[in-house]
Amino acid sequence: xLKYLLPLGLFLVLVVFLAIGLSRDPxxxxxxxxxxxxxxxRLPQLKEPTRTFSAEDMKGKVWLLNVWASWCIACxxxxxxxxxxxxxxxxxxxxxxxxxxxxxxxxxxxxxGDPYQLSAxxxxxxVAIDYGVYGAPETYVIDKSxxxxxxxxxxxxxxxxxxxxxxxxxxLNREGTTR
Amino acid sequence: xxxxSLLALFLLCLIPSFATAQVQEEERPSDDPVxxxxxxxxxxxxxxxxxxxxxxxxxxxxxxxxxxxxxxVQMKAGKSDQEIVAFLTQRYGDFILYKPRVTxxxxxxxxGPFVLLLGGxxxxxxxxxxxxxxxxxxxxxxxxxxxxxxxxxxxxxxxx
Numbered sequence: 001x002l003k004y005l006l007p008l009g010l011f012l013v014l015v016v017f018l019a020i021g022l023s024r025d026p027x028x029x030x031x032x033x034x035x036x037x038x039x040x041x042r043l044p045q046l047k048e049p050t051r052t053f054s055a056e057d058m059k060g061k062v063w064l065l066n067v068w069a070s071w072c073i074a075c076x077x078x079x080x081x082x083x084x085x086x087x088x089x090x091x092x093x094x095x096x097x098x099x100x101x102x103x104x105x106x107x108x109x110x111x112x113g114d115p116y117q118l119s120a121x122x123x124x125x126x127v128a129i130d131y132g133v134y135g136a137p138e139t140y141v142i143d144k145s146x147x148x149x150x151x152x153x154x155x156x157x158x159x160x161x162x163x164x165x166x167x168x169x170x171x172l173n174r175e176g177t178t179r
Numbered sequence: 180x181x182x183x184s185l186l187a188l189f190l191l192c193l194i195p196s197f198a199t200a201q202v203q204e205e206e207r208p209s210d211d212p213v214x215x216x217x218x219x220x221x222x223x224x225x226x227x228x229x230x231x232x233x234x235x236x237x238x239x240x241x242x243x244x245x246x247x248x249x250x251x252v253q254m255k256a257g258k259s260d261q262e263i264v265a266f267l268t269q270r271y272g273d274f275i276l277y278k279p280r281v282t283x284x285x286x287x288x289x290x291g292p293f294v295l296l297l298g299g300x301x302x303x304x305x306x307x308x309x310x311x312x313x314x315x316x317x318x319x320x321x322x323x324x325x326x327x328x329x330x331x332x333x334x335x336x337x338x339x
Binding site for chain 2: 029031032033043069071099100124125127128129130132134135
């Protein structure tokens with residue numbers, strides 16, 4: 001009996017492994033930057049190009065860094081919800097305008113509304129490389145000490161917001177500044 | 180991934196103008212042939228994360244061009260290949276490497292096939308030995324031996 005059951009058992013184990021492998025999204029690459037300090041940068045602001053923004057400016061706050069571009073189709077999908085997240089006031093959202101023409105980006109915000117506290121202009125995508133960005137939109141949750149605590153690749157739809165991001169931000173808001 | 184999002188992805192690939200709105204400088208090869216040769220070799224071992232099944236050398240994606248530019252800058256600054264790979268894995272993780280590192284989590288990947296081979300050989304040898312042992316050695320009786328000799332002699336004559 002064992003002679004027949006053993007290959008069948010092995011086959012079933014293989015099926016389970018393959019089924020798990022197939023149901024995973026290969027585009028979700030685990031970020032190498034979780035629990036690492038957010039890379040520093042200083043970039044001009046989209047709406048006020050003479051002023052700059054640095055990740056350091058947000059020390060002491062829990063904030064979200066949202067990588068977006070006017071050419072990015074999934075960003076448009078996400079955009080209609082971002083305003084609501086920003087209005088809830090749990091955390092400021094900073095935009096990283098990724099490889100976009102500033103005039104296109106401004107027109108986009110004019111048309112769809114601007115949920116961002118401000119957007120920093122990453123014209124050549126160099127800062128995005130430091131953050132390991134490989135597909136907009138991407139959203140990073142950064143804590144009070146300036147550490148990246150979570151990364152979401154793809155649009156932050158309401159279910160992602162209420163299940164992944166919001167609980168984490170609320171927890172981080174309760175944490176002290178020193179960690 | 181659902182079927183509709185796969186279809187959408189496929190349709191997106193058909194629109195060549197999709198990426199043109201992206202700010203993309205024209206890629207300028209370095210004037211140093213040594214750097215270009217090193218880049219060509221190194222970028223074959225790296226994955227483009229935007230299109231996943233292409234190397235950094237082959238990919239036309241914006242991100243791949245940016246990373247090639249970054250690698251050129253670093254090579255020009257005198258960084259070694261190992262330093263550049265370290266730079267990239269710090270940001271994008273081991274997934275950017277086409278050849279997985281030998282770490283605890285990849286032991287099964289690296290050594291699994293050899294374990295399977297050894298296991299297969301063990302099963303094969305055991306089967307062969309079992310089969311040999313199951314054939315009983317039964318000596319011929321005197322009568323059988325005489326008949327066999329007769330037959331051999333007859334066939335020897337026939338062949339001659």
